[in-house]
Amino acid sequence: MKNKLEKNAALLGLGAFLLLMFSVTITVVLPMLQGDLYVADAAAPVYDDANVALGREIYRREGCFYCHTQQVRTIDNDTFWRAPKTELKDGTVVGDRPTRPGDYANDNPALLGTERTGPDLKYVAHRLPSKDWHIAHLIDPRSTEPNSIMPSFAHLPANELDALADYLLSLRDWSIPIVTYAKYMGPDILNAGDEMLPEDYQGTKNPYKPGDPAALARAEQLIKDKGCLACHGTDMRGKNKTNGWANPPFPTDWYKAAEKHSDQFIYWIVSEGTLKEDGTASGMPAWRQNGVSEEDRWALVTFIKNLNTKK
Amino acid sequence: MFSNAEGSSSRNFYYTAVLWMAIGMSFGLFAALLLVLPDLVKEVPILEYFTFGRVRPVHTNLVMFGWLSGAYFATLFYMVPRLAGVKLYSERLGNFTVLFHNLLMTSYGVVLLFGRTMGREYAEQPWINKMLTVVMFGLVAYNVIMTFATRKEKELYVTAWYMLGAVITTPVVYIIGNQFLFPNNPIAGVNDSVANWFYGHNILGYWFTPVGIGAVYYLLPKMTGAPVWSHRLSMIGFWVIFFVYGPTGAHHLVNGPVPYWLQTVAIAFSVTLIIPVWTVLTNFYGTLNGRWGAVKESVPLKFLVSAMVFYFITCFQGPMQALRSVSAITHFTNWVVGHAHLALLGTFSFIMFASIYYALPRLTGREIWSAKLMEWHYWLSLIGFTLFFVSLTIGGLVQGSHWALNQSSSFITSVIQQKPYHIARAVGGTMILSAQFLFIYNIFKSAVAGKAFETAARGSQAETAAATGA
Numbered sequence: 001m002k003n004k005l006e007k008n009a010a011l012l013g014l015g016a017f018l019l020l021m022f023s024v025t026i027t028v029v030l031p032m033l034q035g036d037l038y039v040a041d042a043a044a045p046v047y048d049d050a051n052v053a054l055g056r057e058i059y060r061r062e063g064c065f066y067c068h069t070q071q072v073r074t075i076d077n078d079t080f081w082r083a084p085k086t087e088l089k090d091g092t093v094v095g096d097r098p099t100r101p102g103d104y105a106n107d108n109p110a111l112l113g114t115e116r117t118g119p120d121l122k123y124v125a126h127r128l129p130s131k132d133w134h135i136a137h138l139i140d141p142r143s144t145e146p147n148s149i150m151p152s153f154a155h156l157p158a159n160e161l162d163a164l165a166d167y168l169l170s171l172r173d174w175s176i177p178i179v180t181y182a183k184y185m186g187p188d189i190l191n192a193g194d195e196m197l198p199e200d201y202q203g204t205k206n207p208y209k210p211g212d213p214a215a216l217a218r219a220e221q222l223i224k225d226k227g228c229l230a231c232h233g234t235d236m237r238g239k240n241k242t243n244g245w246a247n248p249p250f251p252t253d254w255y256k257a258a259e260k261h262s263d264q265f266i267y268w269i270v271s272e273g274t275l276k277e278d279g280t281a282s283g284m285p286a287w288r289q290n291g292v293s294e295e296d297r298w299a300l301v302t303f304i305k306n307l308n309t310k311k
Numbered sequence: 312m313f314s315n316a317e318g319s320s321s322r323n324f325y326y327t328a329v330l331w332m333a334i335g336m337s338f339g340l341f342a343a344l345l346l347v348l349p350d351l352v353k354e355v356p357i358l359e360y361f362t363f364g365r366v367r368p369v370h371t372n373l374v375m376f377g378w379l380s381g382a383y384f385a386t387l388f389y390m391v392p393r394l395a396g397v398k399l400y401s402e403r404l405g406n407f408t409v410l411f412h413n414l415l416m417t418s419y420g421v422v423l424l425f426g427r428t429m430g431r432e433y434a435e436q437p438w439i440n441k442m443l444t445v446v447m448f449g450l451v452a453y454n455v456i457m458t459f460a461t462r463k464e465k466e467l468y469v470t471a472w473y474m475l476g477a478v479i480t481t482p483v484v485y486i487i488g489n490q491f492l493f494p495n496n497p498i499a500g501v502n503d504s505v506a507n508w509f510y511g512h513n514i515l516g517y518w519f520t521p522v523g524i525g526a527v528y529y530l531l532p533k534m535t536g537a538p539v540w541s542h543r544l545s546m547i548g549f550w551v552i553f554f555v556y557g558p559t560g561a562h563h564l565v566n567g568p569v570p571y572w573l574q575t576v577a578i579a580f581s582v583t584l585i586i587p588v589w590t591v592l593t594n595f596y597g598t599l600n601g602r603w604g605a606v607k608e609s610v611p612l613k614f615l616v617s618a619m620v621f622y623f624i625t626c627f628q629g630p631m632q633a634l635r636s637v638s639a640i641t642h643f644t645n646w647v648v649g650h651a652h653l654a655l656l657g658t659f660s661f662i663m664f665a666s667i668y669y670a671l672p673r674l675t676g677r678e679i680w681s682a683k684l685m686e687w688h689y690w691l692s693l694i695g696f697t698l699f700f701v702s703l704t705i706g707g708l709v710q711g712s713h714w715a716l717n718q719s720s721s722f723i724t725s726v727i728q729q730k731p732y733h734i735a736r737a738v739g740g741t742m743i744l745s746a747q748f749l750f751i752y753n754i755f756k757s758a759v760a761g762k763a764f765e766t767a768a769r770g771s772q773a774e775t776a777a778a779t780g781a
Binding site: 005009015020024026027028066067069073074077078080098099100103104107109115118148149152153225 | 546
């Protein structure tokens with residue numbers, strides 16, 4: 001085959017160039033013209049908090065995005081990574097959906113990620129809203145998850161760990177309102193009594209009899225699924241520095257809690273967590289907002305109180 | 312200051328490229344070890360900063376731009392003058408480019424180790440380094456284009472097509488995909504990812520693929536003494552590659568938060584990529600058919616044959632894993648890591664090994680020092696890489712199936728399950744890296760103690776024209 005192109009280098013180069021321009025037009029230029037698609041969604045995080053913005057810089061600098069995605073795909077396989085389904089006061093339902101372009105409107109660079117060596121983090125703040133947990137996890141990932149293969153970030157200065165944890169807590173669906181009945185008591189929790197109970201939790205009653213075997217079995221399953229023992233220790237005695245908890249205040253010893261606290265008190269703590277007033281800062285997550293039903297929370301209370309009989 | 316001796320820039324590029332390969336691959340092995348032993352660098356002074364997230368981009372950048380691109384520049388400077396029937400337009404400029412490349416790669420590595428990253432995969436470099444990268448590609452393109460412009464051989468052999476197409480389009484892909492080199496990232500949100508993957512996939516489509524395939528079309532007739540089986544088919548392959556590669560980038564975002572139509576376009580074009588690949592493979596098989604005995608004798612040919620087998624697998628995987636249903640399982644898993652290495656290591660690096668073994672004696676006038684080390688290099692690379700690839704592929708399927716089975720709850724189980732595959736991958740990686748050290752030692756010894764290479768066999772232009780059938 002002899003044709004012009006075999007002799008004319010300029011024509012050949014031009015042809016290759018024009019073909020590339022065709023691709024640029026349809027796959028780079030056209031998507032950018034769909035401006036309305038990229039308007040910020042109410043769910044999209046904003047980074048006007050300086051500490052959060054710094055945290056995002058550190059997340060990028062340390063290359064976290066090589067192992068953690070921030071996208072929930074439109075397939076069933078990713079259901080677990082969705083934000084919790086939440087009904088707002090006006091009846092609209094938010095959360096529980098794959099991510100959309102509007103969720104990333106404020107992101108630059110977009111940190112969608114390509115590998116899930118570690119879990120997806122798009123809505124991590126709903127699953128793990130505790131700053132203490134995140135800092136402990138960053139300092140020593142094996143302290144909260146023994147099988148984690150994440151590197152330790154103990155070498156980062158305290159302010160950077162704080163910023164990184166704040167950034168992780170900003171990774172949530174912002175159309176879901178933050179409601180908390182929690183009070184942050186830190187390590188003093190074991191000295192607190194029923195006088196701390198918020199109004200909604202006064203006079204609540206455990207539907208299970210002490211030691212109800214069905215409740216205990218249910219609770220055991222929940223403890224496994226929700227990873228409670230990652231913080232409270234496989235012996236349920238709470239973790240502290242000596243057994244690998246990297247960040248005070250230390251998670252509560254369940255045996256002591258069983259001895260010290262009433263059913264209502266434990267029910268309140270399990271339901272609302274020990275977060276600070278704004279619901280985003282420190283302590284244990286509110287399991288009420290993390291897919292643990294009322295019955296299941298009472299089952300957990302029954303389980304913890306039952307420890308009193310064991311010793 | 313810069314030498315103007317014929318072939319010196321090509322030789323120097325080959326020499327420095329293999330050093331970048333040793334550095335880049337060492338970082339790769341380091342990253343692989345960090346996945347097996349996550350506390351390896353914990354509390355080790357200074358080293359503790361080099362966690363997986365910092366080491367990985369150093370590995371990818373240095374093997375892609377330091378090693379593979381360096382070897383590609385050398386290959387261009389070796390093959391283009393022979394195809395054009397003249398000397399390289401400017402050896403002096405070529406040698407300047409060698410120095411430029413080496414300084415830039417040093418900067419690449421240092422910048423990333425210090426955590427100065429743009430946060431985009433394969434486009435991590437800060438904007439100044441990106442500018443300099445475009446300058447580097449520009450210098451090479453200028454030299455190549457000017458060599459063709461002053462050529463004596465009027466007919467353009469298909470290798471020339473591929474190489475000319477590549478040097479013209481690559482800077483364009485790089486500039487567009489890297490946010491037009493602006494420091495302030497004008498494109499934000501998901502379109503940032505769209506632009507990122509336009510670049511991330513097309514640096515493969517418009518740079519690594521055409522130069523690599525072009526080199527195969529040059530080397531195969533040279534090594535077997537037979538003309539390419541079908542000249543027409545090779546040209547069809549050229550046009551299809553330059554047409555269908557471009558829009559495929561969004562297949563990295565399938566099922567993700569980008570417009571559905573864009574995913575569909577990317578998937579459709581990805582599937583058609585089977586066509587150019589099969590033109591190459593058909594031609595390869597057709598040329599080698601009846602001459603398979605030659606493979607037994609020649610390590611470079613062994614590398615080429617293995618590269619083509621891996622090319623077949625990677626380019627069958629690619630279109631298939633772009634499909635929504637397949638991507639649902641394989642995306643985000645180790646499968647993809649295996650796939651990426653299959654293309655860049657198993658295929659294009661293997662082609663470059665063959666090129667180096669073929670070109671270096673002709674550039675330096677010295678035989679490769681040890682045939683035995685060549686064999687070791689081949690077998691250790693092949694076995695190591697096969698172990699590496701198979702473990703990541705199976706590991707990826709285990710990961711993806713686990714997530715599909717329980718909709719990603721109990722995620723940590725999928726991390727625990729990866730352990731044996733991560734270990735096997737690190738073992739395979741160790742074998743690959745050891746093979747490369749043998750290779751580098753062999754090249755070093757060839758340079759200082761290689762026997763004289765018979766001048767009769769040194770690729771004269773007439774011989775080139777005869778063997779390539781042009």
